[in-house]
Amino acid sequence: MSARVGSANVGVIVFPGTNSEEETVRACRAVGLEADAVHWNAPLDVVREYSAYILPGGFAYEDRVRAGAIAAHDRLMTAVREGAAAGKPVLGICNGAQVLLETGLVPGFAGASGPQAGFARNAPSGKFRSTHVYVKLTIPPERCTITAALKPNAVIPAWASHGEGRLAGGAATLARIAAGDHLAFVYSDARGNASEAVVPNGSALGAAGLVNAAGNVLALMPHPERDAWTFNHHDASREAARGDAAAMLKPSGGIALFESFAQAVRQWS
Amino acid sequence: MQTLGVLGVGEAALVSSLREHGLALKADEMQTIAARLGRDPTLVECHAFDAQWSEHCSYKSSRVHLGRVPTEGPDVILGPGQDAGIVRLGAWQGESYGIVVAHESHNHPSQVVPFEGAATGVGGIVRDVLCMGARVIGLADPLRFGPLDDSHSRYVAQGVVDGIAAYGNAIGVPTIAGDVFFGDGFRDNCLVNVVALGLVKEKDVIHSRAPAGSAGWDIVLVGKATDRSGFGGAAFSSLVLDDADAQANKSAVQVPDPFLKNVIMRASYRAFDVIRELGLTVGFKDLGAGGIMGCTAELVASGGFGARINLDLCPTTQPDLPAAVIAVGETQERLTWVVPPSFTSRLLQIYNEEFSLPEIAQGAQAAVIGRVTEETEYVLTRYGEEVMRVPIEFLTSGIKYDRPYAEPEPQIRTLTMLVPEDPGAAKVGAEWGAAELGHNSGRQAYHNFNTLVPFDDDLPYRILSHRDVCSRKIIYERYDSVVRGATSIPAGYADAGVLVPIPGSPLAMSLSLGGNPRYGAIDPALAAEHAVVEAVCNAAAVGARPLGLTDCLNFGNPENACDMGAFVASVNGLATAARELGLPFVSGNVSLYNQSANGNSIPPSAIVACVGGLGDVSRSVTPGFKGPAHQLYFIGEYTGALGGSVLADVAGLPPTNLPNIDYARLKKTLAALRNGIEAGLIYAIHDVSDGGIFTVIAEMAFATIDGARIGASVCLDARRDGIPLEIGEAGAYFGEHRGFIVEADRGFAELLAEDRLIGAVVGATHHRFDLRVGADVPVRTWKLDDLYESWSAPLRDFYEDVPA
Missing domain, CATH: 3.90.650.10 (PurM-like C-terminal domain)
Incomplete structure (x- = not known):
């Protein structure tokens, strides 16, 4: 659990209740990053050494009060906030995205402190749902350091696996999110067509991911790390790899976001 | 110390005093116990035997028949007998890997309090896999509900799915398979079976027994502080469900805490790593039926030892809990280790400091509660006094019935x-x-x-919308089937779920189910054969080679000759199919008394799971x-x-x-x-x-x-x-x-x-x-x-x- 100063290394923050640290670390390593799962009682000065942070999926602090609410105030978040302020790349996935909205780091409107929007209970069912989705990049790639190496309008496969993923906010807030290029990803089909029919949770603006004003903190509800190897896929690429073990075990699909993240981490460190 | 008058007490008086103390043991069973002890048993001993000799723990009605099922084969690392079985998946980078599989029911609790019943069912089966030294990598849930036009069945069908989702999703184990059938026969007794899978290197398997030479070693209890929940759970599961009793028995249902379990799993994985580094041989076992008593007694008895446990050392949520509640209460999220004293402080440090259990849940911790003894007595003390002292083999070997049965007429x-x-x-x-x-x-x-x-134009619609055919998507989307990132075929995508459990290796495994209650009602023996064949065919349909089977045998009242006959016929059917296909059963469970007070038993329901292997996931x-x-x-x-x-x-x-x-x-x-x-x-x-x-x-x-x-x-x-x-x-x-x-x-x-x-x-x-x-x-x-x-x-x- 020791951070290596000066190298491109990522702290994958594990709160009590986090459950996706293993695959998140694996995805980082697949794109050449060094990554550690950093537990909630790690010394703060060790956590500060990392070049970048990922807040992975799970149910931090049992989603008490609401998803992300307690973890946003966890001791380790001090290091994450400081890092974000210094420009380190910070990626929150699913529960991690909920935490980032609870801290107010995302969307991070100028002058705002505390949460400005939230991921509310899915609509209409109000229930946890796990379903395969695609997300489309809707900002110019360079608007966010973490997406800078993606192609414009990139479409990434992922799994939406959450009970609280519906972007909710007042009309003024939603307008400000759209106007400020905070809406990084929307749900789409495999070809990049966005429509209400492909939004799994009733999210406002069809939002799947939001970025902060400075462009270094990204909150993404679906999990690209769960569809990041060919054997995870159910599309033509799986068929093309039939009978070819090496092709089946290759990183692909959702790994694209981690490749772009890796470039951001290397640039920062 | 309170004792129960047995010796020299008339049968009628004994029956009424058993009932008064909420004991399910029969009068003659109690007399056997008192005769062997040569004295009236203490109340703690009564509750201990009540749990340990229950159908749920002792398999007293089923044991004589289960031996007929084949359990050996070239792919078996560990057959039935411990908390889970293990089949060999294959070798990768010079290491042989095994798939741990356990299969259980949580039928009675789920009928009464569906959410908690189903959630703790998942929680229990996960511990059975964890304690083999394995990473828990997958879940499956075969379910049987009453018709959805029945209001209680609707409540059960909803609550069970919510409970499985709440628990499995939170601990981060993907649910990769499942099935659901509906029928009148499950109106009063739903079935909630759960299967869990683990991954372990063959050389790193931890057994649920005290190792050789472990006399004097520490017994360490890990997990949630003991409370009043789940008192009498094993005995409850072994009774016919009665409406009034069901309400009264709600306190026998355990309370799930997947949040704490998530942390206990991760801390235990850390402990496995350290144990491997140190080259230690230890024992590790889940607390299920019979609580601290049931777990520790079986743990030491299977190594040929006794134990001395000080109940004062067991962390509790409140002072002065009765000794019997601490001893046999089934508070969830607990496991027990047997470790050499030289390792104890390191183990406590992992749970209590590195993973800070006491900060995760009130009173949760790892604590030394007793030690393994050379003498073959099982002893519990409370406030310095022995509240239980019995020959351990007498306690754990239970009793066995060869009940009369009537061969079903298929x-x-x-x-x-x-x-x-x-x-x-x-x-x-x-x-x-x-x-x-x-x-x-x-x-x-x-x-x-x-x-x-x-074959009119309408027939396809009537078939496709049939309750046992129609899409299960709305259910399986409630379960996270892709957490851990190792899922290649999620639940609902194919006849079996498929995982690629070892990062970097093309080795894959499948999990599939079989068991059709419409068949069970017609011919239990042939239905059991079909259950095996269906599970095997489902594995074959994703390209997997079947490696091993598990079963959960859900039946009515064994004291009823027809229900018992259906059970016996089903065991024979399972044995026939397994022999014909050359496959072993490596783990299993029996759930009897799935009968309501008005005498309705469920259709005979032998439910089978099949673990399959694929040498190369690209062939899936x-x-x-x-x-x-x-x-x-x-x-x-x-x-x-x-x-x-x-x-x-x-x-x-x-x-x-x-x-x-x-x-x-x-x-x-x-x-x-x-x-x-x-x-x-x-x-x-x-x-x-x-x-x-x-x-x-x-x-x-x-x-x-x-x-x-x-x-x-x-x-x-x-x-x-x-x-x-x-x-x-x-x-x-x-x-x-x-x-x-x-x-x-x-x-x-x-x-x-x-x-x-x-x-x-x-x-x-x-x-x-x-x-x-x-x-x-x-x-x-x-x-x-x-x-x-x-x-x-x-x-x-x-x-x-x-x-x-």
């Missing part, structure tokens, strides 16, 4: 016996009876059946059509029996015989599949089961990838294909023929040609999204969008309708 009435000479005189449904039996064969039988059960197969102009084959065996089929239910046919199983032919069929996959000729496979060939082909069209809209034409010709005539046209398309529909290249026909018995082309895929049937022009056509809606709607509407 339904042997065949369709030809049902269909009268003059079909015009026939009556459908209950009015069909022996008086109208006729004996027909050939074209006349075909014609007769077509008159009685016509999914059921969705992959392209147009591919040939469709049926390979397997057409049956002339419709007993237990969805078609029989939809048509209102009275019970008739089940399909027979021709094992020689089945083995050839499985070999043909393997060869086709190996040769790269196969695009898609779907096992034929509920709803028959038409249903399977429709489901393959629904499962196409990338939103492609590929349909199919299919033509079954009774004469050409050798389909028994007495099932008519509807029976050909909707009968539950044992076999597979395969989308393949033409080369597959050549491969099959060597053995024409096995199968032949029955259709082809095409570019229109419809399903075309028949050879005559014009063929009959169903739009797949319409069929999809019919298939999707029933459960979706139910689960979306119910308020959150």
Whole structure:
């Protein structure tokens, strides 16, 4: 659990209740990053050494009060906030995205402190749902350091696996999110067509991911790390790899976001 | 110290004092205990024996029969006997890997408090896998509910799914398989079976027993602080469910804490790493039925030791909990270690400091509560006084009954016996009876059946919307089937779930289920064989080789000769199928007393899970059509029996015989599949089961990838294909023929040609999204969008309708 100063290394923050640290670390390593799962009682000065942070999926602090609410105030978040302020790349996935909205780091409107929007209970069912989705990049790639190496309008496969993923906010807030290029990803089909029919949770603006004003903190509800190897896929690429073990075990699909993240981490460190 | 008067007490007085103390033990069992101890037992001892000698813990009614099931084979690392079985998956980078599998029921609690009952069912089975030293990597849930027009069944069906989702999702273990059946027989007793899977290196297996030479070692209790929840759980599970009792027994149901479990799992993984580094041999066991007493007694007894436990050292949520509650209460999220004293402080440090259990949940921690002893007595102390001292072998070996049983009379009435000479005189449904039996064969039988059960345009919709056929998507989307990132085929995508559990290795494993309650009601023995065969065929359909089986045997009251007879017949059926297929059972569970107070027992329900292995995940197969102009084959065996089929239910046919199983032919069929996959000729496979060939082909069209809209034409010709005539046209398309529909290249026909018995082309895929049937022009056509809606709607509407 020791951070290596000066190298491109990522702290994958594990709160009590986090459950996706293993695959998140694996995805980082697949794109050449060094990554550690950093537990909630790690010394703060060790956590500060990392070049970048990922807040992975799970149910931090049992989603008490609401998803992300307690973890946003966890001791380790001090290091994450400081890092974000210094420009380190910070990626929150699913529960991690909920935490980032609870801290107010995302969307991070100028002058705002505390949460400005939230991921509310899915609509209409109000229930946890796990379903395969695609997300489309809707900002110019360079608007966010973490997406800078993606192609414009990139479409990434992922799994939406959450009970609280519906972007909710007042009309003024939603307008400000759209106007400020905070809406990084929307749900789409495999070809990049966005429509209400492909939004799994009733999210406002069809939002799947939001970025902060400075462009270094990204909150993404679906999990690209769960569809990041060919054997995870159910599309033509799986068929093309039939009978070819090496092709089946290759990183692909959702790994694209981690490749772009890796470039951001290397640039920062 | 309080004792229970047994010696010299009359039977009637004893029965009433047992009832007064909430003990389920029978008077004669209590007398046996007192006689062996040579004194009246203490109250703590009474509760200990009550748990340990319960049906749930002791398998007292079932044990004499279970030995008939084969448990050995070349792929077995660990057979039944410990908390879970282990099969060998294969070697990777010089290490042999095993798949740990455990299978249990949580039926009684789930009927009473569905959410907590189902959640703690998942929690318990996860601990069974964890304590083998394994990473927990997968879950599956076979469920049986009453009809959804019944209000309590609706409540149960909703709560159980919520409970499984809440627990499995939070601990971060993917649910990769499951099934659901509905029926009147499950109105008063739902079935919630749970299967958990783990991954472990063969050399790192930890056993649920005190290791050799462990006398004097520490016994360390880990987890949630003991509270009053789950007191009497084992005994409760071994009683007939009575409405009034059910309410009173709610306190016997445990309280789940998946949040704490998530942390305990991760801390235990850390402990495994340290134990491996230090080269220690230790014991580790889950606390289930019988609580601290049940766990520690079995842990040390299986190593040939005794134990001395100080109940004062067990962390509790409140002071002065009664000794019996601490001893046998089934507070959740607890495990017990047996470790050398030199390691104890390191182990405590991992749980209490590194993973800070006391900060995760009030009172949660790891604590030394006693030690392993050389003497073979099991001793509990409370406030310095011995509250229990019994010979440990007497406590843990339980009792055994060879209960009287009545051999079931399987339904042997065949369709030809049902269909009268003059079909015009026939009556459908209950009015069909022996008086109208006729004996027909050939074209006349075909014609007769077509008159009685016509393959009309509406029939496909009635089959696809049947409660046992329609889409389960609304349920499996409630479960996280992809957490851990190792899922290659999630729940609901194919006949089995598939994981790639070792990062970097092409080794994959499958998990599939079998067990059809419609079959169980007709012929328990043959239904049990079908359960094995179905689980095995489901594994084969994704390209896996079956490695091992588990079972959960859910039956009614063993004190009733008919229920006991159905149980015995089912065990025989499982044994027959396993022997024929050369497969071992490595783990299992028996759940009896699934009977309500008014005497209704569930249909005999032997539920089987199959763990399969794939040497190379790139050889895995999914059921969705992959392209147009591919040939469709049926390979397997057409049956002339419709007993237990969805078609029989939809048509209102009275019970008739089940399909027979021709094992020689089945083995050839499985070999043909393997060869086709190996040769790269196969695009898609779907096992034929509920709803028959038409249903399977429709489901393959629904499962196409990338939103492609590929349909199919299919033509079954009774004469050409050798389909028994007495099932008519509807029976050909909707009968539950044992076999597979395969989308393949033409080369597959050549491969099959060597053995024409096995199968032949029955259709082809095409570019229109419809399903075309028949050879005559014009063929009959169903739009797949319409069929999809019919298939999707029933459960979706139910689960979306119910308020959150």
